[in-house]
Amino acid sequence: SIDRVLVGCLMGTKGIALLELGTKIPVSALTIPSTISNVTFPAAARHLANDDHDAVHQLYLQSTRAVAICAAFPLAFMVAMSFPLGVAWLGHKEELSLFPTIMSLTALWCHLHITTGPGTAVFRAMGIVSNEFLYHGLRLGGILLVLSACLLIGGVHIQSFVFGIAGGNALASTTYMVLNL
Numbered sequence: 001s002i003d004r005v006l007v008g009c010l011m012g013t014k015g016i017a018l019l020e021l022g023t024k025i026p027v028s029a030l031t032i033p034s035t036i037s038n039v040t041f042p043a044a045a046r047h048l049a050n051d052d053h054d055a056v057h058q059l060y061l062q063s064t065r066a067v068a069i070c071a072a073f074p075l076a077f078m079v080a081m082s083f084p085l086g087v088a089w090l091g092h093k094e095e096l097s098l099f100p101t102i103m104s105l106t107a108l109w110c111h112l113h114i115t116t117g118p119g120t121a122v123f124r125a126m127g128i129v130s131n132e133f134l135y136h137g138l139r140l141g142g143i144l145l146v147l148s149a150c151l152l153i154g155g156v157h158i159q160s161f162v163f164g165i166a167g168g169n170a171l172a173s174t175t176y177m178v179l180n181l
Helices: 002-028 031-049 053-080 082-090 099-114 117-125 130-154 158-180
Strands: none
Touching: 002 053, 002 099, 002 130, 002 158, 031 053, 031 099, 031 117, 053 082, 053 099, 053 117, 082 099, 099 158, 117 130, 117 158, 130 158
């Protein structure tokens, strides 16, 4: 992942470890809502075979809404409880003081990221796989853009990386969803 490569190059293994720990639980919480995108693909293909584009559009909106709601519960809990979860999991250590911030920001951009899944599934059903490359390009561009701004403003610190990566991913996810409408 580009975020780990960038953090590793500039912050070393401690930066990678802190980023990895802070993203572990939020990323794991995406497994359940992602299953909605998995069933969106065959449903969209069925509607497309019947040339029912209105049904495909409704499926996209309903699937995106369902993913957003399903992901909101565990991710909102993680944002609210990031400090107690960090202390319970890793102990109370000064070098882990950024863990709650990393977990909270990761949970927020993960929520936006997972809601892009139904759009990708619909485009796959249409035989348009180029949208997946578009999304990866948006993520790379978003991360580089927002991360550069954060590094210029805040300097080379793990906080700058966390805000840059989270902001870049959030920007890319939001842009992708707007383009999918």
